[in-house]
Amino acid sequence: MNFKKTLLGAGLVLMSAASVAATSYKIGTEGGYPPWSMVDAAGTVTGFDADVGAALCAKLNADCQFVVQSFDSLIPSLSANRFDLIISGMSYTPERAKRVNFSTPYAVEDAIFILKADSEIIKADSAEAIFAGVAGKTIGVQGGTTHGAYLAKMAPKVKIKDYETLDQMQIDLDAGRLDGTFADLTSQSRFLKQMNNADFALTDTVIKGSSDPETLGYGIAVGIHKDNAELKQKVDNALCELIKDGTVKSASEKWFDIDIANYDACK
Structure with a gap:
């Protein structure tokens, strides 16, 4: 399967909990980094980050689609506005932060x-x-x-x-x-x-x-365009809610058998 191909099939649509979403976002992910992000033969993205993405979009009252491509092309594509967010096991590092905003880190990884x-x-x-x-x-x-x-x-x-x-x-x-x-x-x-x-x-x-x-890096975070401070604030707030209510913990234990939620980020 060509992971560089942009996948916009129905299987990748992450519907919000609300019946009518207020907005929609495209989420860049790699799709080839199990168990963080995988894409199956039907074109469905699964994994820890897929679950975090679905929960985040529900909190944001948004319909979301995953765009699957190689990891090293995610930040350039975000900068070029090909999608709105990166959720792909990406570490928040000072070097990357020169090119992209990062959310509150939602997970820690060794x-x-x-x-x-x-x-x-x-x-x-x-x-x-x-x-x-x-x-x-x-x-x-x-x-x-x-x-x-x-x-x-x-x-x-x-x-x-x-x-x-x-x-x-x-x-x-x-x-x-x-x-x-x-x-x-x-x-x-x-x-x-x-x-x-x-x-x-x-x-x-x-x-x-x-x-x-x-x-x-400082933990695993969501990548957001440098010019979109409003979206960063919304994502930060939503992620802290998901950490505090146990959603990130549940997704982590489901895929990793351990809890890697970043509890220190939202104190």
Whole structure:
């Protein structure tokens, strides 16, 4: 399936709870980053961010449509007004904030490596030991994410291989074409369970998102056009309601089996 194709089918329409919506929005998402955002054979977007998007649109009394395309094209397309919002597991980073407004972060996410199970650094008790251990190795990351920038900063001797989608990266890992991968903890854990390959394992050490907010960001947020301060305020208010009423928690536990709602954002 071509994930760059704009999908506007009936299956992607997120209807608000109200019978007549006050407005409508297009939401940019990748559609190839399970379990955050996936698109099935029928063209329906599912995943954690799809659930958050549906709940957000209900709060905003809006009809919404997902527009599915590659992750690294989302911000340029938002800036060009091809859609109104980005909901795609996107970390709020200072660099991205130069080009797009971000909502209150609605979720927090850490990162982790998948490496060969017999690697000496699987049991490493510090991030620094892992960075030293992956020097000279080929590590897959998804292009345009914070993970590649962070890895280049912290482990400059690693050979970074970018992939357009998480699925492509994981296929190469399973096929032995990579020494490891670096991505969100939730996505890596899900993939490792599905892969059922004893040759690989998660590292014991998790890379906390808060360890380097300048690179890894301040949490997962909704992207909004720089010129639309009014929409940002509406989205911020709605997201805080969804965090406080348990909606984000429920969606998180549904897709990740853990709660990654950002409770500190709305205190």
